[in-house]
Amino acid sequence: xxxxxxxxxxxxxxxxxxxxxxxxxxxxxxxxxxxxxxxxxxxxxxxxxxxxxxxxxxxxxxxxxxxxxxxxxxxxxxxxxxxxxxxxxxxxxxxxxxxxxxxxxxxxxxxxxxxxxxxxxxxxxxxxxxxxxxxxxxxxxxxxxxxxxxxxxxxxxxxxxxxxxxxxxxxxxxxxxxxxxxxxxxxxxxxxxxxxxxxxxxxxxxxxxxxxxxxxxxxxxxxxxxxxxxxxxxxxxxxxxxxxxxxxxxxxxxxxxxxxxxxxxxxxxxxxxxxxxxxxxxxxxxxxxxxxxxxxxxxxxxxxxxxxxxxxxxxxxxxxxxxxxxxxxxxxxxxxxxxxxxxxxxxxxxxxxxxxxxxxxxxxxxxxxxxxxxxxxxxxxxxxxxxxxxxxxxxxxxxxxxxxxxxxxxxxxxx
DNA sequence: TCTGGGGTCCTAGGACCC
DNA sequence: TCTGGGGTCCTAGGACCC
Numbered sequence: 001x002x003x004x005x006x007x008x009x010x011x012x013x014x015x016x017x018x019x020x021x022x023x024x025x026x027x028x029x030x031x032x033x034x035x036x037x038x039x040x041x042x043x044x045x046x047x048x049x050x051x052x053x054x055x056x057x058x059x060x061x062x063x064x065x066x067x068x069x070x071x072x073x074x075x076x077x078x079x080x081x082x083x084x085x086x087x088x089x090x091x092x093x094x095x096x097x098x099x100x101x102x103x104x105x106x107x108x109x110x111x112x113x114x115x116x117x118x119x120x121x122x123x124x125x126x127x128x129x130x131x132x133x134x135x136x137x138x139x140x141x142x143x144x145x146x147x148x149x150x151x152x153x154x155x156x157x158x159x160x161x162x163x164x165x166x167x168x169x170x171x172x173x174x175x176x177x178x179x180x181x182x183x184x185x186x187x188x189x190x191x192x193x194x195x196x197x198x199x200x201x202x203x204x205x206x207x208x209x210x211x212x213x214x215x216x217x218x219x220x221x222x223x224x225x226x227x228x229x230x231x232x233x234x235x236x237x238x239x240x241x242x243x244x245x246x247x248x249x250x251x252x253x254x255x256x257x258x259x260x261x262x263x264x265x266x267x268x269x270x271x272x273x274x275x276x277x278x279x280x281x282x283x284x285x286x287x288x289x290x291x292x293x294x295x296x297x298x299x300x301x302x303x304x305x306x307x308x309x310x311x312x313x314x315x316x317x318x319x320x321x322x323x324x325x326x327x328x329x330x331x332x333x334x335x336x337x338x339x340x341x342x343x344x345x346x347x348x349x350x351x352x353x354x355x356x357x358x359x360x361x362x363x364x365x366x367x368x369x370x371x372x373x374x375x376x377x378x379x380x381x382x383x384x385x386x387x388x389x390x391x392x393x394x395x396x397x398x399x400x401x402x403x404x405x406x407x408x409x410x411x412x413x414x415x
Numbered sequence: 416t417c418t419g420g421g422g423t424c425c426t427a428g429g430a431c432c433c
Numbered sequence: 434t435c436t437g438g439g440g441t442c443c444t445a446g447g448a449c450c451c
Contacts, residue, residue: 014451047419064451067417083419110422110451194449225426227448256420293443303418309444341419403420 005128006243007116008150008158009099009135011091012167014112015039015052018091019081021144036060037079040068045260046340051083055167085403088112094143102135107243115155117243125174132170140168156239157182159191178237183210190234197224197231209235249349250287254295255279255402256343262301263339266331271391273326275401276344278389281319282400284346285376290315290354291346294325298334299341307343308333315350318368322346 011017016039020032036057041047048068060075071078092111099106105117118128132149139147146168150161153175160182161173173181188198190209204223206212213235220228233239255276263269273296284291295309308329316322326344375387384400392399 041419043417046417048417049419051419065418069417073416113451192449196448227425251423254421258419295444305446307445311443343420345422 002119003153004117004119005121005123006152006155006158007114007118007128007132007135008109008155008162009095009114009116009139010148010150010159010162011095011112012146012148013052013054014091014145015083015088016054016081017052017145018088019084020054021091022084022087024144032079032081035079036062036075036077037081038062038071039083040071040080042082043068046258091143091145095139095147098139098142099135102131105243105245107245113159115158115243125172129170129172136168136170152237154237154239155241155243156191156234157237160189163189173237175237178213179210182237183208183213185209187212187235190231192230192234197227200224250289252293252345252347252349253280253283253287253289253291254297254343254345254347255283256297256341256345257401258299258341259339263342264336266334268395268397269330269334269339269342270327271395271397272342272401273330273344274323274389274391275397275399276342277319277323277326278400279402280344280346281317281322281372282376282379284317284349285352285372288352289349290317290352291322291349293346293348294322294329295343295345295347296326296329296333297341297343297345298330298339300337301340302337303340305341306333309345309347311348315348315354317346317352318365318372320368 013033016032016037019039024031033054034056036054038053038057039051041049041051050062050064050066050068050071052064053062057071057075057078060078062071062075062078068080088111092108096106096108096114099114099116103116103118103121107115109115118131123131128151132151136147136149139145148162148164148166148168149170150158150163151170151172152158152161157173157175157178161171164171164173164181185208187193187201187206187209188195190212193201200223201207201212204215206215212231215232217228217232220232222228224231257272257276259272263272292315293309293311295307297305297307299305310325310329312321312325322344378387388399
């Protein structure tokens, strides 16, 4: 196989940069990137974590995922801005369009990351560096934000390269550069090594990526089962995954929410389950998918989490079916603890046109399906709030819970 | 004191079937 | 009176990504 050339484009502090650009474009004189600022959810709604931070905020010890409480204790004058996901999708789309001018081989890996395969454009290594500079500068000039670009022969190395010094930098990590540039790094810097794996590796005396790369494969399999193969390969820069341009079939659709107050009664919990089922059902129908597995997730006020799932006899995308199964699963697992978060998820998806019911059930299912479709149509046309179930009136619970518009990009945990 | 929400994949144990 | 073993499905939970 001839050598490939892969770029990984990573937006620097995406949410914050995009918010900053948006504000400047709308006449704001302050550039959020120049002051200690962050994108964060509402503490009152119990969504209080940092989603993105500015450079000056980072210098003051603010990190992504931190609680807002902790962030404010480190930086009391931190300027906090709520997230605007619709804006982020627009920015992500604009980036996508710009990159697609260079090659159709662009994969949106997440809302703020893309891979590009520029193999076959007759570029040598100097050329691909020059092209990356052009792309980076165009993004800065035309879209107003900075990116890091990593360049290598596969996706893994390109992604690792883009993680090097930030922001607004281009790095290469070709295979021959691995010993110098990647092996000295701590093993937790490697893609797919999270906190659990990191601690486990430390326990076995593996501290750097280089040490991991030189650890006996058999031993890694003993420690980590099949995951050991992945770790060994990645540490040695081995990755054969393709840049995917077609959207992969979705495996499941789920929505969850942290409730703004501890839920302690069944009736309120059911309202949340219904509002989540509404969103899951709408999304399934939008994708023309039906699900055979329904899963309910709950987190109590001690932050412990559980889930129960059930395979139902016939695939469905009807809000009511999802809701009823969700309620059944919920009552099966809820022991009365105060609830902090609830989720509903639909899995084991199949084509939405498929049904397998008796004639009598079919007629009933058709009617429910027509009703769901009508509601979807009205909501698409006039907004989600145009049709509400009566049970939500004066309930204090939003009648639809959970987000994600139809084209919100999602990444997989594997390349 | 506080800790989001959207995903994917893997593993282990028990049930069940032949 | 004693009763195997392999394959697959189902479920719960945990790990990882951004």
